[in-house]
Amino acid sequence: MNTKSQKRRLQIIEDAIQVLVEEGYANASIGNIAKKGGISKGVVTYHFRNKMQLMKAVVEYCYGLAAPYMEKFMDGSDSAPATLRAYIESNLRFMYEHRAYVTAIIEVVSNLRTETGELFYQNEDESIYEPLVEIFKWGQETEGSFRQFSPHIMARTVRSVIDSLGTKIANQDISDKEDMISEIVDTFDYATRKITK
Template identity: 30%
Template sequence: MAIQKSAKKRERILQAAIQTFSVNGYSNTTIKGVAEKAGVSFGTVFTYFENKENLFKASVLEPLEEVKAVMLTVPEPSDDPTKQIQEVIAKQFRFFAQQTTYARMLQYVIGQPERFQELFIELDQFSIQLREALRPLIVKGQEQGVLMEIEPNDISDSYLAFINGARLTFTDSADNEKAWDMFMRQAYLLFGPKLI
């Protein structure tokens, strides 16, 4: 019971940190501000995180594991890779539509690679993993002649940029299904489907 309570408190601090860092950036975020947002004492934050730098790293890297679990789970190609690609896009967009705050965190790090070099490398590794996850479906579609011959890495990179950009620029509710359906259709076009 005490361990469960402790884990919940840590998670509350982490969520408060993600919200605070995403709005204020690294320099303008204070441990005091995070503690107040989390509803804990200043000293309690240090029970779970050694310092502000470690709290920031956890705020970027821990949610990234959930992002990877969704974004990198791509099925083995079947006889209908274009249908599979559309299903993957739908799953990933529905997930990313919920990630408004965390998407700002990612953009903050990506926009300052020299400042957050270690974290930037982690995010860059994720983009490489996404390339590898999507490649078999893209290649299968190209082999079947239903997708245009476009470099698979270019497709994956464009897709990741698009999904991230859509989340950052489209600030309406994640529940606006009509708008997100439109983005999903546009994302599919990045894969180069041939109009038959």
């Protein structure tokens, strides 16, 4: 794919995100997305065969932007507890700084359906837990900085808390961002730390 084609593809995804944010999933038709970008429907369908393909690309794009953002926060962390704190904080800060992307993901994940009418994203992608599982195993098996618990269950718990805040953050329903981030980071710090007598 050449650079011009890549730019057009990314612009269509960004236009789709704007339509999802401003008008919701029901109105995020190929026609409305094309109108938002000032292009024809044919240009959109040249890059994305149908709405499902475009909506999947929106989700992949938004998640893809979060990864490098979080890595910058986590790069300087020299221990498992510090890395866990950086993971949680960077994830929440990304959501605050990119509310449109959070809203777009929520709209797609809550509405995109298969041909049989089932939610497309109803089955969890287990790979989302792997970074946390690795952090927990590092803290338990290598450093001894974390107490004994199931890394998989704790990873699900952390993700569940972060993901549950998506709608509130997107809707600006949380008044004190810094207090909320600090509270959640501290909660999992206490929940995972090894208690020494």
